[in-house]
Amino acid sequence: MNINSLRTAAREKFRGACRVCPICNGVACAGEVPGMGGLGTGSGFCHNIQALAECRLNLRTVHSVKNPDLSCRIFGIDLAMPVIGAAIGGIALNMNGAVTEEEYADAIVTGCRKAGGIGMTGDGPNPVVFDTGLAAISKEQGWGIPIIKPRETDKVVELAKRAADAGAPAFGMDIDAAALVNMTNAGQPVGPKTIQELEYIKNHTSIPFIVKGIMTPDDAESCWQAGVDAIVVSNHGGRALDHTPGTAEVLPYITEAVKGKMTVLVDGGIRSGADVLKMLALGADAVLLGRPLAIGAVGGGADGVALVLNKIKTELNAAMLLTGTAQVSDVPVEILW
Numbered sequence: 001m002n003i004n005s006l007r008t009a010a011r012e013k014f015r016g017a018c019r020v021c022p023i024c025n026g027v028a029c030a031g032e033v034p035g036m037g038g039l040g041t042g043s044g045f046c047h048n049i050q051a052l053a054e055c056r057l058n059l060r061t062v063h064s065v066k067n068p069d070l071s072c073r074i075f076g077i078d079l080a081m082p083v084i085g086a087a088i089g090g091i092a093l094n095m096n097g098a099v100t101e102e103e104y105a106d107a108i109v110t111g112c113r114k115a116g117g118i119g120m121t122g123d124g125p126n127p128v129v130f131d132t133g134l135a136a137i138s139k140e141q142g143w144g145i146p147i148i149k150p151r152e153t154d155k156v157v158e159l160a161k162r163a164a165d166a167g168a169p170a171f172g173m174d175i176d177a178a179a180l181v182n183m184t185n186a187g188q189p190v191g192p193k194t195i196q197e198l199e200y201i202k203n204h205t206s207i208p209f210i211v212k213g214i215m216t217p218d219d220a221e222s223c224w225q226a227g228v229d230a231i232v233v234s235n236h237g238g239r240a241l242d243h244t245p246g247t248a249e250v251l252p253y254i255t256e257a258v259k260g261k262m263t264v265l266v267d268g269g270i271r272s273g274a275d276v277l278k279m280l281a282l283g284a285d286a287v288l289l290g291r292p293l294a295i296g297a298v299g300g301g302a303d304g305v306a307l308v309l310n311k312i313k314t315e316l317n318a319a320m321l322l323t324g325t326a327q328v329s330d331v332p333v334e335i336l337w
């Protein structure tokens with residue numbers, strides 16, 4: 001299996017749910033939610049891609065960096081590179097039954113682990129989605145991070161406790177799913193959280209708490225005040241609210257507000273090792289990959305996920321050599337043009 005055969009296999013299995021375009025930019029699939037696209041006009045997804053494209057790298061080769069260090073430590077977890085598999089749930093609905101929820105969760109969790117990383121799992125209106133993700137994590141001795149919808153606060157605490165019991169090193173809550181009607185319609189209400197509610201979750205759980213879906217410095221500050229361990233700067237791949245900016249646009253303002261106080265992760269439109277490096281230069285500690293790993297999982301299971309991640313790793317290594325970046329934990333903004 002190589003990247004081309006993987007992509008061909010994925011395109012066939014998706015049967016149109018994802019076209020596996022030469023450039024995954026949200027144009028062909030605009031409005032396809034359920035599906036793999038961005039919500040409404042699809043502009044949030046497209047802005048993620050555009051914002052990263054507008055960041056350019058300074059090519060520098062007169063320096064002493066010959067063996068860049070890609071490894072990092074994120075809330076006590078050692079990773080071969082600062083790339084995490086993003087949570088993607090609701091496979092049957094979004095991927096036209098290309099794979100089952102179980103096959104998907106297993107591919108992400110095991111594939112990320114094989115490549116020296118860690119994967120996240122999702123949640124949905126059917127409790128089976130969360131349970132399947134947690135089962136995949138249990139099969140890998142707890143090596144995965146479940147992301148819980150912003151359900152009623154005590155329910156979040158209950159699910160986070162199950163994550164800790166399964167051995168997960170952290171859990172998250174995708175707070176940007178606060179208006180997901182299919183959760184509320186299924187009798188599992190979701191909604192925004194106050195600082196006090198975030199604090200309550202933090203104080204009633206034992207493993208690091210990640211809040212995913214932060215797009216403003218104010219919200220980041222509120223998370224920090226609540227004692228949250230990490231945030232993911234994310235617009236849910238453009239699937240929560242139409243007309244949001246790209247994450248690379250807002251990231252520098254957010255890192256200016258909370259860098260050094262908490263871990264800052266980011267996702268949205270990251271498609272290459274160079275994109276990873278740009279996000280690190282803008283202040284992120286690590287990034288999440290969504291759709292590129294979905295293509296890997298559907299086209300080749302866990303091995304497909306690992307193949308995509310290893311390609312990103314090779315590209316990141318080259319981008320570090322060609323910008324004179326010695327360590328992923330210390331990427332100067334000056335590598336951006």
Ligand SMILES: Cc1cc2nc3c(=O)[nH]c(=O)nc-3n(C[C@H](O)[C@H](O)[C@H](O)COP(=O)(O)O)c2cc1C
Nearest residue numbers: 086087088089094122123174236237268269290291
């Ligand atoms: C089909 C689909 C389902 C998703 N389901 C979830 C989910 O259950 N929980 C979650 O936190 N994020 C979910 N996301 C968002 C991703 O975790 C991530 O934020 C986004 O895909 C990143 O953008 P990218 O796909 O451009 O890399 C989903 C995204 C897609 C495309």
